[in-house]
Amino acid sequence: MLAANSTSASVKRRKIAVLGSRSVGKSSLVKQFIENHFVDAYYPTIESTFAKSVKYKGVEYDCHIIDTAGQDEYSPINSQYAIGIHGYILVYSITSRNSFDMIQIVHDKIIDFCGVSDIPCVIVGSKCDLAPTGRQVDASDGEKLAQANKAAFVETSAKDNINVGKVFELCLAEIEKGSAPNQAEPAGKSCIIM
Numbered sequence: 001m002l003a004a005n006s007t008s009a010s011v012k013r014r015k016i017a018v019l020g021s022r023s024v025g026k027s028s029l030v031k032q033f034i035e036n037h038f039v040d041a042y043y044p045t046i047e048s049t050f051a052k053s054v055k056y057k058g059v060e061y062d063c064h065i066i067d068t069a070g071q072d073e074y075s076p077i078n079s080q081y082a083i084g085i086h087g088y089i090l091v092y093s094i095t096s097r098n099s100f101d102m103i104q105i106v107h108d109k110i111i112d113f114c115g116v117s118d119i120p121c122v123i124v125g126s127k128c129d130l131a132p133t134g135r136q137v138d139a140s141d142g143e144k145l146a147q148a149n150k151a152a153f154v155e156t157s158a159k160d161n162i163n164v165g166k167v168f169e170l171c172l173a174e175i176e177k178g179s180a181p182n183q184a185e186p187a188g189k190s191c192i193i194m
């Protein structure tokens with residue numbers, strides 16, 4: 001489990017970008033994680049950065065989370081979402097097939113921009129509290145997409161606080177897969193343009 005924590009000499013700094021279509025619940029996911037609350041109203045995001053210190057598997061992480069504006073197929077990948085980013089959280093809503101289809105597009109754009117073969121990534125199917133009446137994407141489709149892209153996968157509800165901490169736990173795990181043990185600031189698979 002992730003837990004809020006204080007400072008330490010060996011804190012690892014991790015920068016995480018949250019991307020996906022408009023209105024899929026990116027801000028709600030981040031706010032539930034950082035501030036432990038959910039807002040029903042919709043306020044489109046321009047861009048916000050949040051910080052939270054967490055302890056995961058005995059290691060302290062200073063997480064900087066970039067909540068981005070909603071993407072569409074024509075949105076260019078902002079270099080800010082590629083340079084120095086350690087891990088990605090790609091969010092679709094289980095109530096929107098279009099938002100699911102955007103995940104591969106956004107993923108491929110990041111890969112192309114960074115010139116790498118894969119990225120530390122968690123694919124998130126959000127709004128799972130709406131599954132009984134509004135599901136357009138099966139969990140098995142999300143799992144298959146994640147497998148095809150060597151990513152982790154989880155369904156969440158920011159509203160009911162289901163699997164919200166798990167998203168960030170999985171993201172840190174994906175980042176650490178690409179890092180040497182005990183490295184304070186690994187280059188890992190983050191994208192750095194010289």
Ligand SMILES: Nc1nc2c(ncn2[C@@H]2O[C@H](COP(=O)(O)OP(=O)(O)OP(=O)(O)O)[C@@H](O)[C@H]2O)c(=O)[nH]1
Nearest residue numbers: 023024025026027028040044045070127157158159
């Ligand atoms: N039922 C339900 N609604 C949610 C959930 N998460 C977000 N919403 C609602 O979906 C709408 C959009 O949520 P946001 O978090 O603003 O979405 P976003 O992806 O940040 O949107 P952009 O800023 O346009 O990119 C809001 O009305 C939220 O209340 C959820 O887990 N369950």
